[in-house]
Amino acid sequence: MxxxxxxxxxxxxxxxxxxxxxxxxxxxxxxxxxxxxxxxxxxxxxxxxxxxxxxxxxxxxxxxxxxxxxxxxxxxxxxxxxxxxxxxxxxxxxxxxxxxxxxxxxxxxxxxxxxxxxxxxxxxxxxxxxxxxxxxxxxxxxxxxxxxxxxxDLKLIKKRVVLEVSNEVAERFRRARAALDKERGERVTDNDVLDILLRWNEGATGEVPRPVVQIAVTTCKTCKRSFVGAGEPIEIDPATAARLSCDAEHIGDLESDAPTRVKPTIPAAIRRKVFHRDSFACVVPGCRARRNLDVHHVVHRKDGGNHSMAQICVLCSGHHQQLHLGRLVISGRAPDLTFEWRPDDDVESATTSPPWDYEDDPPIVRTSVRS
Incomplete structure (x- = not known):
């Protein structure tokens, strides 16, 4: 004791x-x-x-x-x-x-x-x-x-991803990135490289790529803000939401009990014909990308566009994002399209770096005509 x-x-x-x-x-x-x-x-x-x-x-x-x-x-x-x-x-x-x-x-x-x-x-x-x-x-x-x-500004929010790999994998990554630079005709960003890897894993490959959106994008009916992810949804900027909705599959209203069938933005038969017409490549002049491709409405659906062949073209993911950021404007009837670049200091560059004019010079206009 x-x-x-x-x-x-x-x-x-x-x-x-x-x-x-x-x-x-x-x-x-x-x-x-x-x-x-x-x-x-x-x-x-x-x-x-x-x-x-x-x-x-x-x-x-x-x-x-x-x-x-x-x-x-x-x-x-x-x-x-x-x-x-x-x-x-x-x-x-x-x-x-x-x-x-x-x-x-x-x-x-x-x-x-x-x-x-x-x-x-x-x-x-x-x-x-x-x-x-x-x-x-x-x-x-x-x-x-x-x-x-x-x-x-959601476009300014970045996440840091750190990878530790062997010397062999690092060298293969360097060569693969150099090949992507050559294909795009410019230095691709870290975001582009990871996006391409994820697209491959999500099944957006093959003779006629499936709609690239293999993740859930939820858009509020009231405020029109869009979110991705599960658990803790992450907000995405309007330009990214618009790009993803161009070539996606819609499952309907999440607040409705009524069963709805999955509906692609663009009918599969039209997508197939557009890819064949555009030779499975991005139609932007000078772009050599043949992978990570989307289909895009030349005139947006909300502005009266439709699913006709003349209103749809194939774009690489980089040029597609540039378009929805407002730095690239495409007009005309496919395959005879006009491409106009509009430099904007307030918009981040996505993947392309066209030769911008400065000060009061008019925007650069190039025309692609495919027979």
Whole structure:
């Protein structure tokens, strides 16, 4: 049995442990604030070091090389640290909270992507008591100059996917990507490469490709917003929703109990004839793509278009997305079509990079006539 003394000792030990965990917590918090304060101090020194070309005195050709060798940063981290340090010069309120240890570097990094001197106070107010991950979500889809409560642009929201592969697979991937670049006549994006892989897996291949949409796209009848995915649906931008609905299978109203038959956007017989007429290739002049193909209504159905052969053509996924983003306009009656490119600084490029005219020059117009 425990005697009176051992009970007292146990109580004392518990009291010590109680004090210890509180002390441990505050020490860790103190170290975190010191670390952030040091990162803020480093940011100011980085600007000075770059402006005075410190790196050249040590034989380095760039500031990034100096940071990689002397400060042990990776290339991407070095460039991000320099970018943030430069941005903080114009954002004194964010810089002040960074120096005070109230904002960690990860949160500062995200805020400096979108905040301006006119909006930084509002962003700081909204970021108060948020984690770095919360701040990242808060600014996702916003561009520099937007207010914190602005409607996010879904085209600007990106997800990072990291793959670890063997040397052999990495080399095969490099060669496959080079082949895609050659087929498209330009450098394809990471998004394009993954989209092509997913299309292959989803069965959008074969002599006459099936409608490419093999995932569920749900569009609200009231607000017209569209979502994909299961569990936690992800919103997609209107241009992507319009592109997917061009060549899909519709299952009907999800709020109705009435059974409905699956109905393709374009009748299978018409799709087959269109693919044969267009030689199983994208009809855009100069495009050599023969895979990842969609069919598109030259005149949208909502604008009075129909399923006639003259109103439908074959497009690669890249040009199809460009069209729905408003950067490519197709008119005429297939197969005699006119293609017009309209550069727009507010719209992200999807996969094509036509030779844009600048300033007040008229848009480039090219015509494709197929016999």
């Amino acid at each position: 425990l005697d009176h003394g051992s009970i007292d000792d146990g109580v004392a030990d518990a009291a010590v442990r109680e004090a210890d965990w509180k002390e441990l917590h505050w020490r860790l918090r103190s170290l975190a604030q010191q670390r952030v304060a040091l990162e803020a101090e480093e940011a100011s020194y980085l600007v000075e070091a770059e402006d005075t070309h410190l790196y050249k005195r040590l034989g380095y050709s760039t500031m990034a090389e100096y940071m990689e060798r002397e400060l042990h940063y990776g290339p991407h981290a070095a460039n991000e640290r320099l970018r943030v340090a430069r941005e903080l010069i114009e954002l004194p309120l964010i810089a002040e909270q960074f120096r005070a240890g109230e904002l960690c570097f990860s949160a500062v990094r995200e805020l400096t992507r979108v905040a301006t001197p006119a909006t930084e106070e509002a962003f700081l107010a909204k970021a108060h008591n948020k984690t770095a991950r919360d701040v990242e979500r808060m600014v996702s889809g916003l561009k520099r100059g937007d207010a914190p409560d602005a409607e996010p």
